[in-house]
Amino acid sequence: MRVHRVAVLALDGVYPFELGIPSRVFGAAGERYEVATCSVDGTSVTTNSDFSITVEHGPELLRTADTVVLPPFDMSLLTREAPPGVEEALAAVRPGARIVSICTGAFVLAATGLLDGRPATTHWALADVFRSWYPQVDLDPDVLFVDDGSVLTSAGAASGMDVCLHLVRRDHGTAVANHVARSCVVPPWREGGQAQYIEHPVPEPSANGTSATRQWALENLRDPLALADLAEHARMSRRTFARRFNEEVGMSPGRWLTQQRLSRARHLLETTDLGVDDIAGMVGFATGTSLREHLHAAIGVSPLAYRRTFRGATGSRT
Structure with missing residues (x-):
């Protein structure tokens, strides 16, 4: 069996993890892969921590690689x-x-034009910046990774x-x-996508427009x-309120209410042992089934899977 060569291109500010x-990961697959690290000039690279890394290869390593991986580097750079x-x-x-990016590595691929017209992802916190810089890329910030054949992009960490x-x-x-996943002590496949990790802070109310009603x-x-x-x-009349609400929030009142109910439900799943039916009633969903359907549609996982991820299964009830 031919060994698959993987070249990892380290840039200044690289995240060591x-x-x-x-x-x-590839090393845990036995002798199926050969992994080596290089830099753009063959010299050492800084990390975003308090040490630098010496590499043994320059960019010539990329010429013989079957897969090139571009790890992320510090966001400040x-x-x-x-x-x-x-x-x-x-x-x-x-x-x-194949070319693969992790987190901010997608910015480099986009800057070189390799993602033009392609679907891609990156860390959810950088989605707005990415879209403004590279509108020609079909960005999906909700997924963990995108496989577009010869080019793959993944989210953070x-x-x-x-x-x-x-x-x-x-x-x-x-x-x-599965063998590799067990060796690395990680799940072979994670349910859902990046959406379950995105923070949605509630804006502070003001005295103008519909904000007081949103707080209520x-x-x-x-x-x-x-x-x-x-x-x-x-x-206000319903028509006026709906128009003003959409102007201020960027979505309909009904969609906003669903988002807030899901946000409250996620908080309760993370911080309490309440059952799904109880949480559904507390946040305004008619039934636990309704909460399950809305949560799965929004972030791709069930309440039980979400709770296991962010709280642990001990003592939880479904």
Whole structure:
């Protein structure tokens, strides 16, 4: 069996954890992969921690690679253009080789044009910046990784494990990927996507527009609030309220209410042992089934799976 060569291109400011993911995951697959690290000029690179890393290879390593992995680097170093030397280094990657980015690595691929017209992802916290800089990329910030054939992108930190395990599964099947996952003590496949990790802070209310009604709604989420109830509280007609609400919030009152109910439900799943039916009633969903359906539609996981991720299964009730 031919050994698959993986080249990891380390840039200044690299995150040490993510830099080590390819070697850890592919290395656990036995002699199927050969992993080596390089820099754009063959010299050492800084990390975002208090140490630097010496590498043994320069960009010539990329010419013989079957897969090139671009780990993330410190967010403070992000620019719209690719770091010096990167575009020239990536130009040496042979046709047919796979290119994989983790987290902020997607910014580099986008800056070099490799993501033009392609679907991609990156860390959810950087989605707005990414979209403004690279509108030609079809960004999906809700997923853990995107496989577009020869180019794969993944979200922040641990999603690098997800995409590398996915590649092992793609190359050698489920049994080998499961063996690698057990060796690394990680799940072979994570439910849902990035959406379950995104923070949605509630804006502070003000005295203008519909904000006072939004605050009132947050205090009464368990009640079956209709558009008429919201409009009456705001002392507006339903049509005027709906228009003003959309102008201020960017979505309809009904969609906003669903988001707030899900946000409250997620908080209760994380911080209490209440059953799903109890939580559903507290946040305004008619039944536990309704909460399960809305949560799965929003973030791709069940309440039980979400609770296990952010709280642990001990003492929880479904």
